Amino acid sequence: MLHQAYDLLKKYNFRITPQRKAILQILHNYRGHHLETEDIYELLVEKEEKNKKIGLATVYRTMELFEKIGLVSRLPMENSPARYELISYDQSGHHHLICLKCREIQEINDENIQEFKEYILKDKDFKIADKSMKIYGYCSKCRNM
Ligand SMILES: [Zn+2]
Ligand SMILES: [Zn+2]
Structure with missing residues (x-):
């Protein structure tokens, strides 16, 4: 590596x-x-x-x-x-779930988001090229506070 x-x-x-x-x-x-x-x-x-x-x-x-x-x-x-x-050479890319409150970052694999990408391509005729999407929200810790 x-x-x-x-x-x-x-x-x-x-x-x-x-x-x-x-x-x-x-x-x-x-x-x-x-x-x-x-x-x-x-x-x-x-x-x-x-x-x-x-x-x-x-x-x-x-x-x-x-x-x-x-x-x-x-x-x-x-x-x-x-x-x-x-940048990892062994995986195709991943996306990030970012908590708006504590700023903790979790990773999700591109596979998990394939369906969403296909939907956008079909429905909006738009091809997502981003290898590292950022999705903002609130983690479980922060929601339970
Ligand atoms: Zn949080
Ligand atoms: Zn990452």
């Missing part, structure tokens, strides 16, 4: 620096999570990799780079910072 990430960096002539490696490792360890840049930074600090000092600005720059070369996908949020996740 991370080898593919390294290959991609090499392909675009970016060096695999210890910082980039450490950030990729965090993203890999937290697969299925959707992290803000500051979360990634805090996780790096927690790991206390003293000889790999990374500033918050570096993490921001790295995430921009990773997005540009297609290593991570950026999930823009309303009224809060964007979240990132590694």
Whole structure:
């Protein structure tokens, strides 16, 4: 998995620096999570990799780079910072259910949404191309509050 990430960096002539490696490792360890840049930074600090000092600005720059070369996908949020996740090479894409209250994100597979896509295509003659739809609502925790 991370080898593919390294290959991609090499392909675009970016060096695999210890910082980039450490950030990729965090993203890999937290697969299925959707992290803000500051979360990634805090996780790096927690790991206390003293000889790999990374500033918050570096993490921001790295995430921009990773997005540009297609290593991570950026999930823009309303009224809060964007979240990132590694683009997985092994699955065709997934969608996100985002709670408007606690901002928890759940993932659903594209298969679950095929019927909806087919309906839109048939009924509206519109082909949905989005690989990562965002659906807003309220999670069970927040509805029961
Ligand atoms: Zn919630
Ligand atoms: Zn996701």
